[in-house]
Amino acid sequence: MRTNSFDGLCDACSAHVAAGSGSLTGKPGRWRTWCLACSPRPPARGAHDGWHRxxxxxxxxxxxxxxxxxxxxxxxxxxxxxxxxxxxxxxxxxxxxxxxxxxxxxxxxxxxxxxxxxxxxxxxxxxxxxxxxxxxxxxxxxxxxxxxxxxxxxxxxxxxxxxxxxxxxxxxxxxxxxxxxxxxxxxxxxxxxxxxxxxxxxxxxxxxxxxxxxxxxxxxxxxxxxxxxxxxxxxxxxxxTWYADRAEDWNSYARRVGRDLDDPTGWPLAS
The missing domain is CATH 3.30.420.10 (Ribonuclease H-like superfamily/Ribonuclease H)
Incomplete structure (x- = not known):
C-alpha cells in the first residue's frame, strides 16, 4: 500500500479522502483509494499450530x-x-x-x-x-x-x-x-x-x-x-505456483507496455 497522491472517494465507505490522508492499493488501471478507517488490515493472529511455531x-x-x-x-x-x-x-x-x-x-x-x-x-x-x-x-x-x-x-x-x-x-x-x-x-x-x-x-x-x-x-x-x-x-x-501466477500477472501488463518479462519458473532459483 502507498499513500494516496490525489483526492478521491473511499472504496469502502465513499467518504472523501484528501490527497495524502489515506491509502492507495492495486495497480495501474485498478487503483483503489481508502480512508484511514477503511484501509485494508491483516486478520488477527489465530491459535493454530504450524510452521511458524x-x-x-x-x-x-x-x-x-x-x-x-x-x-x-x-x-x-x-x-x-x-x-x-x-x-x-x-x-x-x-x-x-x-x-x-x-x-x-x-x-x-x-x-x-x-x-x-x-x-x-x-x-x-x-x-x-x-x-x-x-x-x-x-x-x-x-x-x-x-x-x-x-x-x-x-x-x-x-x-x-x-x-x-x-x-x-x-x-x-x-x-x-x-x-x-x-x-x-x-x-x-x-x-x-x-x-x-x-x-x-x-x-x-x-x-x-x-x-x-x-x-x-x-x-x-x-x-x-x-x-x-x-x-x-x-x-x-x-x-x-504463486510465483508463477505473479510472474504471469506482471507479464500480461509488461506485454502491453513493452517491459521485460519475468520467468514464471524462476523460484526459488532463477534460470
Missing part, C-alpha cells in the same frame, strides 16, 4: 547491484536459533557502484581487508547445507534473488553448492502475493513489514532485513491459517 532460519545479502547472475555479495546475515547470528562483510573483488553504496551504505573502503567470496561464502553454503540436513525452513524475502546470487557466486568461485532440491524455503514476498494476489500494490519488505506491524529500522542492512523477513513470515503464518498449517514441504509447491 517451529525454528526458522533467515538469510539476507547486500550486493553490488540487482542482477543475481552478474552482481556480487558484499555482506551477509545468517540468523538461526535465538542468539545465533553469523554476519560479515565480503570483499567482492570488483568495484562497488556508488548507486549500490547509496542503498546499503557499504563502500569499497569498508570491505578492504574483508574475506574474499570463496572464503566467506563457504561459511554461508555450509550453514545452508546444515539447515537442509536439520530440515529447518530458511526465510528469504524474494528468495529467487538471494539464492540465485548464492548459486552464481558458488559456481563463479568453484564452491560446492547446497543440495538445492531439498532446501525448504519460506519466501514472505511470494506468500504475501499468494494471499493478496497483488491487490495491495507494491510490496517491498518495508511495505509488508509495515502492514503486519513488524518493526524495520535501518532497512538494507542485512541483519535488519533478515530479522524483519523472519518476523513477517511468522506473522503471515499466524494470521493466515491456510498458509501456517501447511507443511513446509507442501508450501514449496504452493510458492512455486
Amino acid at each position: 517451529l525454528p526458522l532460519a533467515s538469510l539476507d545479502f547486500e550486493t553490488t547491484g540487482v542482477d543475481p547472475h552478474a552482481d556480487r555479495v558484499v555482506s551477509y546475515a545468517l540468523l538461526d536459533e535465538p542468539g545465533f547470528e553469523i554476519t560479515g562483510l565480503i570483499d567482492p573483488g570488483v568495484p562497488i557502484p556508488t548507486a549500490a553504496s547509496d542503498v546499503h551504505g557499504i563502500t569499497e573502503t569498508m570491505v578492504a581487508g574483508a574475506p574474499g567470496p570463496a572464503e566467506a561464502l563457504t561459511v554461508v553454503i555450509d550453514w545452508v547445507q546444515a539447515l537442509i540436513e536439520r530440515r529447518v525452513g530458511l526465510v528469504v524475502f524474494n528468495a529467487c534473488y538471494d539464492l540465485t546470487m548464492l548459486r552464481a557466486e558458488a559456481q563463479r568461485h568453484g564452491l560446492a553448492e547446497p543440495d538445492w532440491e531439498r532446501l525448504l524455503v519460506v519466501d514472505p514476498y511470494v506468500l504475501d502475493w499468494g494471499i493478496e494476489r497483488g491487490g495491495l500494490g507494491q510490496r517491498r519488505l518495508v511495505d509488508v513489514a509495515a502492514y503486519y506491524g513488524v518493526r524495520l529500522d535501518g532497512a538494507h542492512d542485512a541483519t535488519v532485513d533478515a530479522r524483519a523477513a523472519r518476523e513477517v513470515a511468522v506473522e503471515l503464518a499466524a494470521r493466515h491459517a491456510t498458509v501456517g498449517t501447511t507443511s513446509l514441504e507442501d508450501l514449496m509447491g504452493h510458492q512455486r
Whole structure:
C-alpha cells in the first residue's frame, strides 16, 4: 500500500479522502483509494499450530547491484536459533557502484581487508547445507534473488553448492502475493513489514532485513491459517505456483507496455 497522491472517494465507505490522508492499493488501471478507517488490515493472529511455531532460519545479502547472475555479495546475515547470528562483510573483488553504496551504505573502503567470496561464502553454503540436513525452513524475502546470487557466486568461485532440491524455503514476498494476489500494490519488505506491524529500522542492512523477513513470515503464518498449517514441504509447491501466477500477472501488463518479462519458473532459483 502507498499513500494516496490525489483526492478521491473511499472504496469502502465513499467518504472523501484528501490527497495524502489515506491509502492507495492495486495497480495501474485498478487503483483503489481508502480512508484511514477503511484501509485494508491483516486478520488477527489465530491459535493454530504450524510452521511458524517451529525454528526458522533467515538469510539476507547486500550486493553490488540487482542482477543475481552478474552482481556480487558484499555482506551477509545468517540468523538461526535465538542468539545465533553469523554476519560479515565480503570483499567482492570488483568495484562497488556508488548507486549500490547509496542503498546499503557499504563502500569499497569498508570491505578492504574483508574475506574474499570463496572464503566467506563457504561459511554461508555450509550453514545452508546444515539447515537442509536439520530440515529447518530458511526465510528469504524474494528468495529467487538471494539464492540465485548464492548459486552464481558458488559456481563463479568453484564452491560446492547446497543440495538445492531439498532446501525448504519460506519466501514472505511470494506468500504475501499468494494471499493478496497483488491487490495491495507494491510490496517491498518495508511495505509488508509495515502492514503486519513488524518493526524495520535501518532497512538494507542485512541483519535488519533478515530479522524483519523472519518476523513477517511468522506473522503471515499466524494470521493466515491456510498458509501456517501447511507443511513446509507442501508450501514449496504452493510458492512455486504463486510465483508463477505473479510472474504471469506482471507479464500480461509488461506485454502491453513493452517491459521485460519475468520467468514464471524462476523460484526459488532463477534460470
